[in-house]
Amino acid sequence: MKVxxxxxxxxxxxxxxxxxxxVALGPSPSRAIDLGDIIKAGGIGFLVTQFGQEIDGxxxxxxxxxxxxxxxxxxxxxxxRVGSGTAVGAVQVVGPESQVxxxxxxxxxxxxxxxxxxxxxxxPVTTKKVATSAIKGVxxxxxxxxxxxxx
Amino acid sequence: MRxxxxxxxxxxxxVAVLVxxxxxxxxxxxxxxxxxxxxxxxxxxxxxxxxxxxxxxxVDGKEVGVITVNDREVLRLTTxxxxxxxxxxxxxxARRVNTAVAGGIAPADIQAKQMNGMxxxxxxxxxxxxxxxxxxxxxxxxxAAQARTWADSLSKSLEKQHVSSDQAGSQHAATVWKPxxxxxxxxxPIVSALEGLKLGVARVNGPRSKVKLVQAVAQIETHxxxxxxxxxxxxxxxxxxxxxxxxxxxxxxxxxxxIEL
Numbered sequence: 001m002k003v004x005x006x007x008x009x010x011x012x013x014x015x016x017x018x019x020x021x022x023v024a025l026g027p028s029p030s031r032a033i034d035l036g037d038i039i040k041a042g043g044i045g046f047l048v049t050q051f052g053q054e055i056d057g058x059x060x061x062x063x064x065x066x067x068x069x070x071x072x073x074x075x076x077x078x079x080x081r082v083g084s085g086t087a088v089g090a091v092q093v094v095g096p097e098s099q100v101x102x103x104x105x106x107x108x109x110x111x112x113x114x115x116x117x118x119x120x121x122x123x124p125v126t127t128k129k130v131a132t133s134a135i136k137g138v139x140x141x142x143x144x145x146x147x148x149x150x151x
Numbered sequence: 152m153r154x155x156x157x158x159x160x161x162x163x164x165x166v167a168v169l170v171x172x173x174x175x176x177x178x179x180x181x182x183x184x185x186x187x188x189x190x191x192x193x194x195x196x197x198x199x200x201x202x203x204x205x206x207x208x209x210v211d212g213k214e215v216g217v218i219t220v221n222d223r224e225v226l227r228l229t230t231x232x233x234x235x236x237x238x239x240x241x242x243x244x245a246r247r248v249n250t251a252v253a254g255g256i257a258p259a260d261i262q263a264k265q266m267n268g269m270x271x272x273x274x275x276x277x278x279x280x281x282x283x284x285x286x287x288x289x290x291x292x293x294x295a296a297q298a299r300t301w302a303d304s305l306s307k308s309l310e311k312q313h314v315s316s317d318q319a320g321s322q323h324a325a326t327v328w329k330p331x332x333x334x335x336x337x338x339x340p341i342v343s344a345l346e347g348l349k350l351g352v353a354r355v356n357g358p359r360s361k362v363k364l365v366q367a368v369a370q371i372e373t374h375x376x377x378x379x380x381x382x383x384x385x386x387x388x389x390x391x392x393x394x395x396x397x398x399x400x401x402x403x404x405x406x407x408x409x410i411e412l
Contacts, residue, residue: 004160007160007164010164011163011164011167011168014164014167014168014171015167015168015170015171016171018168018169018171018172019171019172021172022171022172022173043254043255045253045255051375051379054375055375055379055381058375058381059373059375059381059383062371062373062383063371063383066371067395068385068396068398069398069400070385070398070400071400071401080255086255086256086257087255092381092383093403094403095403111406111408118408118409119352119354119406119407119408119409120406120407120408121354121405121406122404122405122406122407123405129252137405139330139334140330140334141403142355142356142357142402142403142404142405143384143403143404143405143407144383144384144385144403144404145381145382145383145384146381146382146384146407147375147379147380147381148379148380148381148382149378149379150378150379150380
């Protein structure tokens with residue numbers, strides 16, 4: 001009887017140790033980010049704030065791996081539709097450092113060229129609030145990559 | 152204890168240990184499964200640039216909540232509604248408007264509408280402030296007229312604020328930078344760097360001598376963290392991308408076009 005009791009005590013101790021080992025070695029708590037929730041909560045502007053720098057570095061790294069060098073500085077900013085002021089996407093801009101530093105967003109204008117071409121004019125601007133059509137761009141800066149978030 | 156009994160007891164122990172280990176791992180993975188903590192990096196900056204502010208005033212010994220845009224009064228609340236004082240209501244209204252503006256609504260989206268039987272000022276179908284009958288009565292008007300006046304005042308003030316910030320930004324940009332060479336632009340085809348397929352057209356911009364060299368824009372596709380698709384645009388001096396891309400440095404894309412077939 002004593003042997004059986006001692007065996008049960010030992011089993012309980014080993015089980016406790018195993019449980020604690022499991023807690024220590026188990027995977028980190030899940031922190032998966034649902035992109036849809038992020039977009040709902042903060043919009044594209046929030047995504048750009050959170051991931052912009054990382055995406056910028058990623059694009060530059062991918063280009064570097066292909067031996068492609070680009071002149072000037074790059075930065076990821078939101079694309080804001082002129083008129084509504086709504087952020088509709090993101091782009092990486094490129095240009096002289098002093099100019100790129102001023103860019104806060106890229107204003108998107110709908111253009112129609114002839115009958116067959118529907119175009120988006122992309123104008124780097126110094127504000128995220130693009131509510132009027134009378135906008136002036138930041139000279140010397142252009143778009144080097146179009147970033148499409150799944151919406 | 153006989154050998155068979157001992158073997159059975161140890162077998163049970165092994166099973167119990169394995170179950171405990173699994174439970175431990177499961178317990179660990181279930182910790183903190185709530186929403187990830189998110190830090191709004193720009194929050195302090197956003198707070199400084201909030202266009203709408205609240206001022207507390209006392210008129211005839213009564214508390215009044217005044218909502219301002221650029222220090223200009225756009226509306227004032229004098230009545231208590233749903234247990235909220237005029238100042239509390241004004242703070243809620245200011246927060247709603249600032250959130251709506253930060254979310255990208257345009258001043259023109261601010262309208263007077265009847266929502267849930269009450270006349271309100273709304274933006275994108277969300278109530279910003281309710282024009283309650285008592286407030287309207289004190290102002291010698293109707294809730295509908297009150298809502299329209301507030302919507303108009305708020306919309307116009309925000310529009311002025313947008314224009315001035317746009318102009319300030321543009322003027323700053325215009326005064327600082329002078330290119331060494333005049334800039335030019337032109338439309339060229341966008342060509343897939345891998346397959347050579349024409350994907351659309353792009354407007355390239357840059358120093359005149361550089362833009363002259365550009366014949367096409369090579370597009371390279373890549374993915375970031377599997378969920379973000381990225382198209383990289385490289386102005387090149389050939390019509391068709393070769394194994395090595397002849398990139399024209401200094402030129403960049405300022406427009407993208409789709410050809411309607």
